[in-house]
Amino acid sequence: APPPRTEPYKNPRSPKNPNHLHLQPLSPSSSSSSSAASASSCALQCPHFQSCSGCTHEWDLDRPQVLEEVSKFFKDRGVADFSFDIGRLWEWRCRAKLAIRGTPEIPLVGLYQEGTHSVVDIPQCRAHHPSINAAVDLLKQGISKLNIQPFDEDLGTGELRYVQMAVTTYNTSLPAAERYREGKVQVSLVWNSRNEHAQNSEKLKSLSDFLWRNGGPNGNIHLIHSVWANFQTSSSNIIFGNKWRHLIGERDFWEHIGGIDVSLDPSSFGQANTQAFCSLLRKLQKYVPRRSSVVDLYSGAGAIGLSVAATRKCRSVKCIEINKESKASFEKSVSRLPKTVDCSINWHNTDASIEPVHWLEGSDVVIVDPPRKGLHPSLVDALRNVALSYSKASKAPKSSILNEKEEKRPWILRAREAAIHVDGKTNWENSQSWPATLIYISCGWESFKEDCKNLLSNNAWHLEKAHAFNFFPGTQSIEVLAVFKRGPRVAQKKKKSGKKKTAK
Numbered sequence: 001a002p003p004p005r006t007e008p009y010k011n012p013r014s015p016k017n018p019n020h021l022h023l024q025p026l027s028p029s030s031s032s033s034s035s036a037a038s039a040s041s042c043a044l045q046c047p048h049f050q051s052c053s054g055c056t057h058e059w060d061l062d063r064p065q066v067l068e069e070v071s072k073f074f075k076d077r078g079v080a081d082f083s084f085d086i087g088r089l090w091e092w093r094c095r096a097k098l099a100i101r102g103t104p105e106i107p108l109v110g111l112y113q114e115g116t117h118s119v120v121d122i123p124q125c126r127a128h129h130p131s132i133n134a135a136v137d138l139l140k141q142g143i144s145k146l147n148i149q150p151f152d153e154d155l156g157t158g159e160l161r162y163v164q165m166a167v168t169t170y171n172t173s174l175p176a177a178e179r180y181r182e183g184k185v186q187v188s189l190v191w192n193s194r195n196e197h198a199q200n201s202e203k204l205k206s207l208s209d210f211l212w213r214n215g216g217p218n219g220n221i222h223l224i225h226s227v228w229a230n231f232q233t234s235s236s237n238i239i240f241g242n243k244w245r246h247l248i249g250e251r252d253f254w255e256h257i258g259g260i261d262v263s264l265d266p267s268s269f270g271q272a273n274t275q276a277f278c279s280l281l282r283k284l285q286k287y288v289p290r291r292s293s294v295v296d297l298y299s300g301a302g303a304i305g306l307s308v309a310a311t312r313k314c315r316s317v318k319c320i321e322i323n324k325e326s327k328a329s330f331e332k333s334v335s336r337l338p339k340t341v342d343c344s345i346n347w348h349n350t351d352a353s354i355e356p357v358h359w360l361e362g363s364d365v366v367i368v369d370p371p372r373k374g375l376h377p378s379l380v381d382a383l384r385n386v387a388l389s390y391s392k393a394s395k396a397p398k399s400s401i402l403n404e405k406e407e408k409r410p411w412i413l414r415a416r417e418a419a420i421h422v423d424g425k426t427n428w429e430n431s432q433s434w435p436a437t438l439i440y441i442s443c444g445w446e447s448f449k450e451d452c453k454n455l456l457s458n459n460a461w462h463l464e465k466a467h468a469f470n471f472f473p474g475t476q477s478i479e480v481l482a483v484f485k486r487g488p489r490v491a492q493k494k495k496k497s498g499k500k501k502t503a504k
């Protein structure tokens with residue numbers, strides 16, 4: 001795999017109309033032969049394009065159209081050196097949730113056709129890590145051989161509803177260059193029953209054994225890392241139910257991300273593009289001053305917070321996450337942090353939008369990585385208020401901790417108690433600081449623009465750096481990493497020319 005490339009973003013040739021190109025590819029003899037050649041070298045070339053809803057763009061995978069706008073947006077707000085990390089263009093997806101429909105003889109495993117609930121089979125998907133396509137093939141063989149009934153959405157009948165495939169490329173016994181290609185798949189089968197005691201659970205066990213026999217360490221090719229079951233009977237569109245069971249293979253799923261070992265249970269959020277996420281983390285780490293106190297809001301299983309705890313020698317890291325399922329993964333990742341890490345680490349299972357000022361207090365750096373819809377308005381308000389009270393009164397905002405005694409609501413008090421707490425070796429004094437740096441990671445460009453404008457208004461914050469990452473090649477989505485500093489931008493003093501003025 002070629003290493004990810006980072007390029008300072010320059011306005012390229014005028015954007016082409018991808019639909020037009022799709023219908024009428026330019027021939028090499030046309031006057032635009034050089035752009036046609038570069039477009040086809042970054043073309044998706046997937047047989048499922050247009051029937052499957054996963055990819056929306058077939059050409060210029062290295063340059064999503066939205067980049068023009070993104071680059072201009074940051075330039076207009078004072079970021080001169082915006083960069084874009086192109087990364088891997090095919091076989092980048094290490095995590096896929098696929099619907100299972102059809103019949104036992106002809107199962108369909110894939111995504112919905114745009115705007116419908118018809119599932120399209122995507123055996124040769126170009127975005128999937130090759131191990132996902134191979135595992136899907138094996139799963140289909142198992143479905144047919146064991147007469148597993150795919151789910152019927154209209155009737156609510158059938159056995160297998162969805163499958164989640166997650167690839168781990170963590171294998172220290174292989175040379176680093178081979179690890180990605182040799183990725184192993186954690187398969188989670190979403191079974192249409194309440195639990196493992198239902199009538200058809202023997203078939204679930206048979207399917208899991210089939211996958212392990214044929215794709216496990218003693219199979220023809222070792223493809224499968226482990227098999228899990230999730231039980232879901234709801235008629236809603238929600239993919240997963242609340243019950244998870246580990247069926248076979250290694251229980252713990254590890255990945256090496258951002259300089260640390262990170263554990264990810266199937267119920268926890270995981271980034272789909274592992275390599276692009278690693279590039280983002282490498283960049284992010286540079287913006288966290290050494291020995292700082294960090295709060296990581298929307299932290300999931302803590303990949304970002306724990307990575308900066310280790311690589312930036314942070315004094316403290318506080319992670320805030322609404323999904324209680326991420327707790328176990330966080331705990332395992334903490335257990336593998338290098339022994340040299342001297343950091344007070346906390347993980348709170350709560351909603352970051354409830355009384356967010358509480359979480360900001362005592363931190364030098366706040367990292368936010370919200371879902372696509374962006375930050376909750378209460379958090380934007382808290383970030384603005386904290387910054388504005390500094391610049392208005394030239395002093396720190398009033399401590400929310402002073403009001404703590406008055407807080408009586410038991411659920412808020414419970415959330416403030418850390419679900420996981422690890423002491424550092426050094427007893428640092430409690431910091432009275434408020435964040436001076438805000439690092440915003442966004443997968444939703446439209447919501448980011450709104451949040452960004454609100455954060456910048458009245459000079460509460462200013463933008464210092466911005467980078468984008470090709471997290472989802474083939475789509476118009478990109479991942480943005482934006483670094484804000486508290487207060488207005490201070491104009492840079494012009495360097496003295498060094499030439500002495502000569503008296504006339």
Ligand SMILES: C[S@@+](CC[C@H](N)C(=O)[O-])C[C@H]1O[C@@H](n2cnc3c(N)ncnc32)[C@H](O)[C@@H]1O
Nearest residue numbers: 269298299300321322323351352353369370371
């Ligand atoms: C884009 S993911 C990022 C996770 C993590 N930073 C990572 O990279 O693995 C967003 C996370 O925010 C969590 N989340 C959503 N709404 C939340 C809220 N109101 N408060 C706290 N966490 C929330 C989700 O459960 C999810 O884990």
